[in-house]
Amino acid sequence: MSQLVQIHAQMIRNHLSQDSFGVSKLIEFCALSEYGNLHYAHKLFDQIPEPNTFTWNTIIRGYANSIFPRQSLCLFIRMLKSSIYPNLFTFPFVIKACAHLVAFEEGRQVHGMILKAGADNDVFLINGLIHLYASCGKIEAARKLFDGSCKRDLVSWNSILCGYMNCGLMEMAKRLFEEMMERDVVSWNVMINGYAKLGDIDKARELFNMMPTRNVESWNIMISAYAKCGLLESSKKLFDEMPERNVVSWSGIITAYAQGGQPTEALALYDEMRKAKMKPNCRTIVSVLSSCAQLGAFDQGKDIHMYVDQSKIKVDSIIETALIDMYAKCGRVKNAVRIFDKLESRDVFAWTAMIGGLALNGHGKKALELFGEMEDAGVKPNAVTFVGVLCACSHCGFVEMAWHYFNTMTTVYGINPHVEHYGCMVDVLGRAGRLEEAVSFLRSSPAKDDAILWGTVLGACWIHRDVKLGETVGDLLIKLEPNDSGIYVLLSNIYARVGRWDDARKVRLLMESKSLQKNPGCSAIEVHGTVYEFYVGGKLHCRAEEIYLKLDEIAFRLRLLGYVPNTSPVLFDIEDEEKEHAVLHHSEKLAIAFGLISLDDGVPIRVVKNLRVCCDCHTVAKLISKIYNRQVIIRDRNVFHYFRDGLCSCKDFW
DNA sequence: GGCATAGGTC
Incomplete structure (x- = not known):
């Protein structure tokens, strides 16, 4: 890309920049090549005084295939206004952009133009329109086009097949599939995906086994099919067996683990992916960020953010939301707010992530203020937004406010609780x-x-x-x-x-x-990019001896302050001294002690716990923050606790 | 140039 920028600079120096053919070629490369940069293409495009049809088509096509299809439509409208007539190479991409956006009305208008231009016997265009109508759920309109088309090809059949699947009309799809004289790998893939969508994993697998030839997409479809049904092991088995993998296969399996509540495995797979020299794309990144958020793995999340900035990965609103969520769940509210403030447009996901993130970090009032701003901005909150709002009320102890929002949710926004x-x-x-x-x-x-x-x-x-x-x-x-x-x-x-x-x-x-055992408390701490997990009384850590020595020192210094361990969380009818020991070796205390011996002075100690913090650990964390003059931050199952100077942000209310 | 697969707030 930087070479292209140099070429462009050279062209300007040599007064060649008015040569619209040369610039058009440059735009073509920037907009369509995977090494290009759409944004740069757009900039170049805007500098051409009178772009021709070819150049308009190029930039519209670039955006239609990108993650910003809306731009495609905007440019198409600009093209019409500048009296350049679209041709047979313009329409397919505009239609594609409409399908991508599920923009039925716009699509119908484009359809009208195609009819007016007398181009309605072009099989490419008809197929595009079938796909468009099917994507918008207008299956009857799609079928009408299909039946009326005199030059049907395999793609037409596959498009209408897919339309039935998307509308949940399995029986129609099945009948059509059986009627087909000829089927290719896409036809089979459409059917498999359709069954998987309906949750009929056995039927999907049956077809997968039956199909004459499979391509990498067939495998990818089955991998996510298993993931959708919660069958992570089958998903992984298929991933391991498949003959070749592309970025979709890797993203698919990483997403499967991230969404299946196994973020550690998701991150391990991401590592493997990088080792296999596979380049992640924006979808991979989103799942990886979501895994970091679940784990509270800030160092890794920050590395991913840096990687996104350095690489050519396009940052869209979904990545931005994932970043906000990651920073908020890692207790870095300021970073989250910085990204949120810079957003050009904020959808309900972005607002919700930010509101929930503020609430999680104890900024309940700010979360509620932000909700007000969201309402003013005219963005309609959804059920998830109200979870964040009510959590904010809860952490602040605003009972009446909570009632107010709980009622507003139904009366104003029509959301059932x-x-x-x-x-x-x-x-x-x-x-x-x-x-x-x-x-x-x-x-x-x-x-x-x-x-x-x-x-x-x-x-x-x-x-x-x-x-x-x-x-x-x-x-x-x-x-x-x-x-x-x-x-x-x-x-x-x-x-x-x-x-x-x-x-x-x-x-x-x-x-x-009843042979039931307590769900073990587990505390994780990230030190120099590695996440260490501690369980109560755990001695597996390589620095276990130092950790326990540090705990003894902590206990000694706390006692000098008059601290008496609160042993109420200990159930056993054991001697007091043993009770104290059991409490002293809680997982969060082990993690804090490890943080004290392994992190540099002044670096806050951040711990993520799977359960709620116990009362004694809460007291101890407060005291540690005072006597060691160190900020301690614990994210428990519900909320962040920021300990500083002997006090906690939750005001002892959790 | 078109049809199939992977992403964000709970």
């Missing part, structure tokens, strides 16, 4: 100590049988030491989810918190009699 919204309301009421209100709200809601929501109530009982309600809710929960260890743990914690050790032990025994 999902279980997550009921969850936020139960949470905000529970945290505020309005336990009875929380219970009656939950009982009267459609989510009244949801164990997770009752678990929220149980958590609130723990916070507010309400043993009586805790017992009732605990009984109910054990009936709903007899095998969920978390319920037993929480219930016995409630007893333990008020010193009812006998009851705590009974619950613990009940849990053991």
